[in-house]
Amino acid sequence: MTSGPTDERDPAVADRLAELRGSIDNLDAALVHLLAERFKLTRAVGELKARTGMPAADPGREERQIARLRALADDAHLDPAFAEQFLTFIVAEVVRHHEAIARRHR
Template identity: 65%
Template sequence: MRAELSRLRDSIDNIDAAVVHMLAERFKCTQQVGHLKAAHRLPPADPTRETEQIARLRHLAENAKLDPAFAEKLLNFIIAEVIRHHEQIADGPAAGDGAAGPAPRP
């Protein structure tokens, strides 16, 4: 029993690591989107896109036998964080410079 529990927990740990890395990649992309939006003076939020994403994710969740309501809550949390990042980018000093990504670090 202990060996099986340990094996399952190791799998969970690996999946958690993959989730974190995938979220990091997603946020790299959304940061670039935020810079493009700021450069073109577009609003940080895009309700039409958000609605489409939620519907798409709910469908994916259903197909994966995951509770669609849970998937929607997770995506709403992520969307709120993305919008917060986009607002920070828009308020930043380089918002209108046309940059497609964050300023390089010194």
């Protein structure tokens, strides 16, 4: 017999789905905590940069981070383009925070 859309009513399938979703929820929580820690560190960097008059963004550093993350993603069988987009998205938010901190220091 082939499996079909009714399989999710099968208790074994429902249990397995709940188990997988439980682990996904744990990892999502870990990601939120990791991001919160990263933003604590970047806030300190933003304050240091504002205090010393350094520019918010460092394109050279970003280039190196992207190259490193792409290689790590490749090793981990994660799409390197996705890893790059993810980092770029986070760093754009960090730069926005740095700029807001710098405005407050003026």
